[in-house]
Amino acid sequence: MVHIETVTLNDKYVKGFVENEELAALQSFVEVAHKNMHTKTAIGSDYLGWLDWPSKMDDAELTRIEEAAQKIRETANVLVVIGIGGSYLGTKAVNELLGSSFGFNQTEIIYAGQNISGKYMEELLTYIKGKNVALNVISKSGTTTEPAIAFRMLRTWMYETYGEEAKERIFATTDKTGGALRKNVDANGYTSFEIPGDVGGRYSVLTAVGLLPLAVAGVDIRALLKGAEQAEQELQSVDLSSNAAYAYAAYRQILNSRGFSVEVLASFEPSMSAFHEWWKQLFGESEGKQGKGIFPASVIYSTDLHSMGQYMQNGRRMLFETMLRFTEDQQQTQIPFDENDEDGLNYLTDKTLHEVNMQALEATALAHVEGGVPVITLDVGKIDAHHVGYLIYFFMKSCAMSAYLSGVNPFDQPGVELYKQNMFELLGKPGYEKKE
Numbered sequence: 001m002v003h004i005e006t007v008t009l010n011d012k013y014v015k016g017f018v019e020n021e022e023l024a025a026l027q028s029f030v031e032v033a034h035k036n037m038h039t040k041t042a043i044g045s046d047y048l049g050w051l052d053w054p055s056k057m058d059d060a061e062l063t064r065i066e067e068a069a070q071k072i073r074e075t076a077n078v079l080v081v082i083g084i085g086g087s088y089l090g091t092k093a094v095n096e097l098l099g100s101s102f103g104f105n106q107t108e109i110i111y112a113g114q115n116i117s118g119k120y121m122e123e124l125l126t127y128i129k130g131k132n133v134a135l136n137v138i139s140k141s142g143t144t145t146e147p148a149i150a151f152r153m154l155r156t157w158m159y160e161t162y163g164e165e166a167k168e169r170i171f172a173t174t175d176k177t178g179g180a181l182r183k184n185v186d187a188n189g190y191t192s193f194e195i196p197g198d199v200g201g202r203y204s205v206l207t208a209v210g211l212l213p214l215a216v217a218g219v220d221i222r223a224l225l226k227g228a229e230q231a232e233q234e235l236q237s238v239d240l241s242s243n244a245a246y247a248y249a250a251y252r253q254i255l256n257s258r259g260f261s262v263e264v265l266a267s268f269e270p271s272m273s274a275f276h277e278w279w280k281q282l283f284g285e286s287e288g289k290q291g292k293g294i295f296p297a298s299v300i301y302s303t304d305l306h307s308m309g310q311y312m313q314n315g316r317r318m319l320f321e322t323m324l325r326f327t328e329d330q331q332q333t334q335i336p337f338d339e340n341d342e343d344g345l346n347y348l349t350d351k352t353l354h355e356v357n358m359q360a361l362e363a364t365a366l367a368h369v370e371g372g373v374p375v376i377t378l379d380v381g382k383i384d385a386h387h388v389g390y391l392i393y394f395f396m397k398s399c400a401m402s403a404y405l406s407g408v409n410p411f412d413q414p415g416v417e418l419y420k421q422n423m424f425e426l427l428g429k430p431g432y433e434k435k436e
């Protein structure tokens with residue numbers, strides 16, 4: 001495979017907060033966690049299917065996904081993706097990062113089932129009226145309440161609108177055998193795709209979960225997978241000095257142990273906003289358990305320097321920052337000369353927005369370090385499907401390592417259950433009656 005410069009960790013602004021011995025002391029723990037992960041003997045190893053997924057994904061299945069996507073693109077101008085958490089965040093992340101900030105390709109992707117808002121649903125139903133619509137309902141368990149309600153409502157709308165043809169317009173992505181959604185698929189003959197049993201929701205964007213809607217959106221899903229495959233091959237070293245994903249995990253844990261318990265992911269691209277949400281679920285749900293975990297937060301700079309910048313600089317000192325920098329100037333958009341120079345900006349003439357944006361990053365990092373905020377910098381070659389695929393895998397691998405280093409299972413989420421139980425009890429779901 002051709003080597004493409006992808007993700008590197010720059011420790012210039014974090015070094016001053018960490019002793020070399022601390023990194024060295026973690027080296028042997030990294031080696032053990034790595035070995036256990038790769039031999040699938042680590043805790044939670046039933047959910048390590050994502051680890052070699054990019055290289056092992058079946059080509060015939062990929063073609064089936066592309067064919068279904070093509071069919072959707074030909075028949076619908078709106079695809080409603082129904083799902084919550086890992087069942088939609090990755091799609092939204094990649095679609096918004098790779099798509100245009102204004103407008104969309106041939107088929108627009110909108111989302112449902114990620115909330116229980118009547119306002120949102122009514123507005124969605126008004127929006128799709130008169131449009132050519134297809135549904136992709138996505139739920140690994142097939143029993144999550146939010147998407148199940150949305151699917152019931154939108155399915156009803158589809159049958160009212162298209163009659164029996166609705167069946168041709170409904171695509172389901174779920175577990176091979178289990179869950180209510182699989183039952184629904186079997187009973188109605190919807191086209192369906194499988195979520196591998198050993199890949200959990202927040203690690204599933206590179207499976208049919210993300211690939212089908214992303215292909216509909218016009219994303220080059222083969223390039224996305226190739227990028228992830230490059231990461232799969234490159235991020236195998238156990239040496240902290242040559243594996244950026246593991247180095248990132250180690251820095252996070254060292255900073256956390258020093259009291260920096262909130263990580264703020266900072267990007268200088270507004271189209272990274274949804275990617276931040278995907279990243280938050282990945283790290284928050286993987287690490288936040290047993291009273292442990294780094295709280296994942298995010299900002300978009302320079303926008304948020306004018307809202308959160310004050311706190312970052314002078315607020316409570318429990319924060320560290322991870323700045324994502326896309327290094328290539330892909331647009332080369334220049335600032336024009338102005339004869340009158342009333343705004344005093346002629347000193348920027350011919351500089352590109354990217355150059356100014358990168359100086360904003362440098363200036364921010366310098367200021368925040370001075371303010372007591374350690375800053376890890378992750379350099380990413382550019383914004384395209386290959387690099388984004390790499391970045392996704394990079395974060396999944398570093399997240400798993402980081403969770404193992406902190407002594408928790410990266411792949412369960414027992415804490416999500418309590419609100420569900422309470423809600424079922426309050427709503428009177430059969431079997432969940434309140435015990436007096």
Ligand SMILES: O=P(O)(O)OC[C@H]1O[C@](O)(CO)[C@@H](O)[C@@H]1O
Nearest residue numbers: 085086087139140141144201416
């Ligand atoms: O795909 P499912 O099973 O509907 O789950 C959706 C989301 O709900 C959770 O299970 C818990 O919130 C997440 O881990 C998951 O991404």
